[in-house]
Amino acid sequence: MPGTREIQEIEIIIEDIGGGGGTAPPAGGDGGDGDKDRGRRPEPPSARRYYTAIALAIVSILVFFMALASAFLVRETANDWIPVHLPAVIWVNTIVLMASSATMELARKRLARGDAVGFRTLWQVTTALGIFFLAGQLVAWRELIAQGVYVASNPASSFFYIFTAAHGLHVLGGVCALLYVLLRAFEKTSLSRALAAEVTSFYWHFMDGLWIFLLALLHLGK
Amino acid sequence: MATYNSATNAPEEPPKGLLRRHVLFRTDHKTIGLRYLWLALLSVFVGMILSLVMRIQLVWPGVAMPLFSGFGSTPERYAALTLLHGSLMVLMVLTAAPQAGFGNYLLPIQIGARDMAFPTLNMLAFWTTVTSLIGITTSFFFRPNAGITVWAAGVALFCAAALANALNFSVTVMDLRTRGMTLPRLPLTVWAWFINALLGMLIFSILLAACVYLLADRVLGTHFFSSAAFLSSAPQYPQEHGLPAVWQRLFWFFAQAQVYVAMLPCFGITAHLLSTFSRKPVLAHRAVVLALCAVGLFGFCVWGQHMFAIGMNPYSPLAFSLLASALGLPASILLMSWLGTLWNGKIHLTTAMLFALGFVSLFLAGGISGLFLAQHDLTRAADGDDFIIGHFHLVMGVAATFALLGALFFWFPKMFGCRLDEGLGKIHFWLTFAGVYCVFMPMHWLGLIPHLRVSPDSPLVAAVAADSAIRSFVTVATLVTIASQAIFVVNLVWSLLGREQAEAENPWRATTLEWSLPSPPRLENFVAAEPAVYRGAYEFGVPGLVEDFLPQHLPSTAPELRAQPQRGGGESVAPARQAAEAS
Numbered sequence: 001m002p003g004t005r006e007i008q009e010i011e012i013i014i015e016d017i018g019g020g021g022g023t024a025p026p027a028g029g030d031g032g033d034g035d036k037d038r039g040r041r042p043e044p045p046s047a048r049r050y051y052t053a054i055a056l057a058i059v060s061i062l063v064f065f066m067a068l069a070s071a072f073l074v075r076e077t078a079n080d081w082i083p084v085h086l087p088a089v090i091w092v093n094t095i096v097l098m099a100s101s102a103t104m105e106l107a108r109k110r111l112a113r114g115d116a117v118g119f120r121t122l123w124q125v126t127t128a129l130g131i132f133f134l135a136g137q138l139v140a141w142r143e144l145i146a147q148g149v150y151v152a153s154n155p156a157s158s159f160f161y162i163f164t165a166a167h168g169l170h171v172l173g174g175v176c177a178l179l180y181v182l183l184r185a186f187e188k189t190s191l192s193r194a195l196a197a198e199v200t201s202f203y204w205h206f207m208d209g210l211w212i213f214l215l216a217l218l219h220l221g222k
Numbered sequence: 223m224a225t226y227n228s229a230t231n232a233p234e235e236p237p238k239g240l241l242r243r244h245v246l247f248r249t250d251h252k253t254i255g256l257r258y259l260w261l262a263l264l265s266v267f268v269g270m271i272l273s274l275v276m277r278i279q280l281v282w283p284g285v286a287m288p289l290f291s292g293f294g295s296t297p298e299r300y301a302a303l304t305l306l307h308g309s310l311m312v313l314m315v316l317t318a319a320p321q322a323g324f325g326n327y328l329l330p331i332q333i334g335a336r337d338m339a340f341p342t343l344n345m346l347a348f349w350t351t352v353t354s355l356i357g358i359t360t361s362f363f364f365r366p367n368a369g370i371t372v373w374a375a376g377v378a379l380f381c382a383a384a385l386a387n388a389l390n391f392s393v394t395v396m397d398l399r400t401r402g403m404t405l406p407r408l409p410l411t412v413w414a415w416f417i418n419a420l421l422g423m424l425i426f427s428i429l430l431a432a433c434v435y436l437l438a439d440r441v442l443g444t445h446f447f448s449s450a451a452f453l454s455s456a457p458q459y460p461q462e463h464g465l466p467a468v469w470q471r472l473f474w475f476f477a478q479a480q481v482y483v484a485m486l487p488c489f490g491i492t493a494h495l496l497s498t499f500s501r502k503p504v505l506a507h508r509a510v511v512l513a514l515c516a517v518g519l520f521g522f523c524v525w526g527q528h529m530f531a532i533g534m535n536p537y538s539p540l541a542f543s544l545l546a547s548a549l550g551l552p553a554s555i556l557l558m559s560w561l562g563t564l565w566n567g568k569i570h571l572t573t574a575m576l577f578a579l580g581f582v583s584l585f586l587a588g589g590i591s592g593l594f595l596a597q598h599d600l601t602r603a604a605d606g607d608d609f610i611i612g613h614f615h616l617v618m619g620v621a622a623t624f625a626l627l628g629a630l631f632f633w634f635p636k637m638f639g640c641r642l643d644e645g646l647g648k649i650h651f652w653l654t655f656a657g658v659y660c661v662f663m664p665m666h667w668l669g670l671i672p673h674l675r676v677s678p679d680s681p682l683v684a685a686v687a688a689d690s691a692i693r694s695f696v697t698v699a700t701l702v703t704i705a706s707q708a709i710f711v712v713n714l715v716w717s718l719l720g721r722e723q724a725e726a727e728n729p730w731r732a733t734t735l736e737w738s739l740p741s742p743p744r745l746e747n748f749v750a751a752e753p754a755v756y757r758g759a760y761e762f763g764v765p766g767l768v769e770d771f772l773p774q775h776l777p778s779t780a781p782e783l784r785a786q787p788q789r790g791g792g793e794s795v796a797p798a799r800q801a802a803e804a805s
Contacts, residue, residue, distance in 0.1 A: 049339045049397040056389055060423045067431035067472060071446060074468050080445070151442045158444035162434065 047191070050199045058206050061170065065210060068166065069217055072159050076221055082154045086219060087143040093136035094215060097171075100129035101208045104201050111194055120182070123197070127178040130171060130204075137168050156221075163214045167207070174204050249341035250745060254348050255327030256637065259630075261355065262319035265310045266623075268359075270704050272307040276300070277697040281689065298366040305373065306362050312480065313380050314355055316622050320487035321422070322351070322387050324629050325415045327637065329391065331736040332412050334400025334753045334775075336746045339393040347386040354379035371440045378433035384426040391419035400735075400748075402755035407774070409734050409759035410504060413511050414490025418483055421518045425479040432472035475525040481618050482521030488625030489514060489556055492578045494759075495628050496560050498732045499575035500567025501770055503760040505559045513552035513559075520549045546595075553589055557582070568763075572730075573647030577628030580655050581621050587659075588617025591666060609669025616662045627651075627710075635729050639741045640721035646713040650706060657703030664692050731771055734759050738775045 075081070107122030141164070144150075144157070151161045177200040186193040248254070278285055279300065326344065330337055338344045357376025361369040395408075395416040408416075435446040447469045497504045504510060524545045560582050569575070591613040634642050671686050685692050728737040735753055736743070753775045761772035767783050776783060 049393050052393045052396050053339065053389060056392055056423060060385060060389070060427050063424050064427035064431050067428040067475075068434070071431070071435060071468050071472065074471075075446060151438070152444050155445055158438065158442075158446060162438060162444075166434065 047195055050191075050195060054199045054202050058202065061206070062210075065166070065214070068163065069214075072163075072217060072221060075155055075159070078155070080154070081156055083221075084144070084149060084154070084156045084160050084218070085147075086160075087140045089136055089140050089143060090215065093133050093140065094211065096129050096136060097133045097208055097211055100126045100133065101205050103129065104204055108194075108197055108201060111197060119197075123178065123182055126204075127175060127182060130175045130178060134168055134171060134175070137164050140164070159221075160218055163218060167211055167214055170210075171207050174200070174207050177203065247345055249337070249345045251326050251330050251338045251341065251344060252637075252743065254344055255323055255325070257348060258318050258323035258326060258351070261352065262315045262323055262626075265314035265318075265355065267707075269307050269310040269315065270707070272303055272310070274700055274704055276303055276307065277700045279303075281694050281697045302362055302366060302369060306359070309358050309373070309377065310355075311619060312484070313358070313377070314351075315626075316484035316618065317384065317480070318351060319626050320484065320491070320622065320629070321391070321415060321418055322348075322384075324411075324491070324626075324633070325391060325487065326387075328633065328736060329394060329412060329415055330398070331739060331743060331747050332409050332734050333395065333398060333403050334735050334748060334755065335394060335398040336748060338390045339398055340390050343386050344390050347383040347390070350379050350383035350386070354383060371437070374433055374436050374440065378430060378437065381426045381430040381433060384422055385430070388419040388422040388426065391415055392423065395419070400752050400755060404755075406508070407755055407758045409490075410493045410507070410510060410514075411487070411490040414486045414488075414514055417514050417518045418486040421479060421486070421522060422483055424522060425476045425483065428472060429476035432469065432476065435472075436469070471525065478525045479521045482517050484618055484622050486514060486517060488581060488622045489517070491625045491629045492581045493556075493560065493563070494734075495574055495578035495632055496563050496582075497760045497762065498632075498730055499570045499572060499578070500564050501570070501762045502563055502567040503758075503762055505562035505565075506555070507758065507760065509555050510559045513555040516552035517549065517556075520545055520552070524549070547593070550589075550593065553585075557586065557589075572631070573642070573644055573651055574628045574631035574730075576648065576651045576655075577624045577631060580651065581624040581628065583655075584616055584621035584624060584658070587663075588613055588621060592617060607669045607672070608665045612662045612665030612669060615665075616658070620658045620662065624655075632730065633736075634717070635726075636736055636739075636741050636743070638718060638721060640717055641729065642717045643713050646709055646716075650709040650713065653706035653709070654703060657699055657706060660699035661696055661703060664696050668692060728773075731769060733761055733771050733773045735775055738773060 103122050104126045107119050107126060110116075110118035110122060141161070144160070149157045151158055177196075181193060181196045181200055184193075184196070186196065275287060278287065326338070329335075354376045357372055357379060361373035361376065363369075364372055395412060399408075435444075438444045439446050439448070493504050493510060524542055591609070595610070595613060631642050631647055634640070668686055671682050684690060687693075727740060730737075735755070738753065739747060754777075755774045756777050757772060757774060759774060761774075763770055764772050769783075772778070772783065
């Protein structure tokens with residue numbers, strides 16, 4: 001097929017003129033993730049990696065908790081299972097966590113409007129609510145211990161402690177991210193505060209939803 | 223056009239503080255990749271010595287071995303030996319070396335990036351891996367009960383490190399590709415690392431969850447995997463209680479896919495080497511990429527294949543059998559592509575090429591015995607015997623090692639600026655190649671003989687006895703094979719000590735981006751300018767050029783490509799390459 005090569009190479013050279021950093025130039029549509037990138041608002045590649053990373057991390061954490069939950073579903077069918085009465089403070093904690101997601105969105109709206117002071121205040125409230133949630137989970141543990149329900153008492157209580165501990169550690173990581181967004185001097189870096197806040201918010205809302213799922217599992221499970 | 227000089231791949235800010243600047247905390251992907259490789263080299267030798275100890279113990283149980291006699295020869299010790307051999311080889315060698323080792327070193331320079339997406343995370347993952355190696359190894363020196371707890375903690379740490387690595391790899395491939403490096407133009411090695419990272423991100427999460435439960439059971443006294451009643455009364459039919467199955471499911475969900483995590487990068491490396499050394503484009507490039515995806519996908523779904531013997535829903539073995547057999551499809555596509563690439567190629571039998579061919583041979587041999595194991599009724603009979611050991615070591619352990627050695631011989635000039643000695647390398651290859659077949663083929667027969675219905679006084683029965691001639695032969699073959707690795711060590715040390723003259727940039731006349739860099743590459747790889755990529759990764763055998771290949775980073779009009787400004791015809795352009803280019 002003489003001649004074919006020539007045409008192809010001309011095409012390729014034209015493609016390269018349109019190519020953007022890191023992104024695949026539109027090579028006639030390979031499909032895959034190249035298409036998704038194009039639909040998104042143009043971010044420089046150095047920023048886009050944070051979105052990709054948080055999306056993948058969320059998938060990975062989700063799989064981790066699904067594996068934990070699958071063992072719960074199998075284990076609760078055994079005959080040594082004694083259900084745990086969830087302490088009432090758990091419901092307060094749940095509301096606190098959901099409220100923190102709401103204040104976080106409000107804070108990000110302020111930041112988008114350029115209201116740095118309002119953002120700081122609301123972001124501080126969000127952080128405080130996050131810490132409040134963690135403290136509340138500890139109170140829940142203390143209540144259970146006061147009732148004589150320990151980690152090793154029963155499979156059901158073991159699952160309660162493990163789920164809350166694993167989720168709490170992830171929330172603790174989220175609180176660290178919140179503090180980072182609050183305290184970091186972003187002026188010196190290529191990373192903007194809005195971007196850091198957005199990526200943190202994805203994670204935080206995910207933690208929120210994950211907690212609802214775990215709570216439903218613990219509450220509705222046998 | 224994004225700003226390459228400022229922020230794209232450069233680290234956010236210069237390292238500051240003693241901690242950041244210390245040599246141990248270097249975040250350069252090449253340094254970290256090499257460290258993973260040294261770690262794997264250390265582990266592979268420890269693991270080999272352990273396997274030798276086991277073989278000697280099996281055949282000559284009375285022999286006193288230096289160093290090991292101090293531990294006392296209880297059955298627990300032997301089990302600990304097996305555990306340590308397995309975890310070192312599977313985690314530190316087969317998982318860490320092809321992905322974290324070669325991947326870290328080569329992935330950024332093959333896609334034209336300055337470093338991984340998150341260099342600090344990369345460095346932390348490496349040191350977590352080292353900690354986990356220390357944990358796993360020291361578990362051997364504790365009493366068995368405490369030892370297993372330490373081991374599980376070590377494995378949990380390894381999971382964390384593997385997850386961080388997988389995240390880093392996938393983000394790097396998705397977002398840090400250079401201008402023009404479209405997905406179809408990625409080298410197959412990069413594809414394999416990418417798919418592997420996605421798979422690893424899923425399965426190491428599951429193993430981490432299993433480790434959390436296991437550690438809670440051992441440290442906090444919970445009963446996730448065993449009910450108290452079950453332990454005290456030891457019921458006759460453990461399946462009915464279903465509790466051990468919880469662990470088995472979580473574990474095999476990880477462990478079956480883990481086989482493919484070890485193999486996927488090796489598929490990529492093999493395809494890359496075969497194409498380079500037969501001077502032909504990879505046959506059916508796109509089908510190979512799809513096959514790699516399919517291996518990852520099916521591999522994630524066949525966990526139940528290992529649990530035929532525990533008693534499961536009668537329909538599920540059928541489903542798992544079908545899925546496991548379906549893995550034969552992508553495997554055949556890969557094999558066809560490798561053989562088709564070799565067909566009519568101008569084959570250069572370098573040591574790297576020999577190891578790649580060795581991989582193909584071992585993969586074929588192991589793959590055929592694997593077809594037997596995908597049948598659930600056969601597997602139930604063969605569960606845990608020599609056939610499985612032979613199959614698994616041939617395909618996973620040895621084949622992957624061959625791909626690793628091939629990769630080392632191939633990329634050694636890039637990493638260290640000198641070649642490994644070809645003569646010593648070939649002697650090493652042939653001894654190892656013959657050796658591993660002598661070790662693992664008889665194991666297949668040993669596994670099959672007990673299932674033949676022969677009379678008890680038949681000579682075949684004597685052949686499987688513990689002190690039979692076949693078993694002694696296997697042990698002697700192990701000894702010889704391990705001894706011949708000394709040639710490799712000599713070769714490695716000699717080449718590293720004796721290097722003084724700089725190796726050419728591109729000694730193998732390969733096409734991918736790393737060969738456009740000096741050997742070894744500088745700190746931030748592409749210092750002067752970010753490379754642009756003009757074509758797919760396997761443009762070999764192109765007529766009308768000074769050389770017979772088109773590197774990815776040169777435009778077709780580059781003066782160094784052509785003696786006279788005349789374009790060649792397209793006779794030898796393979797359809798696969800056209801597909802990759804035209805799309």
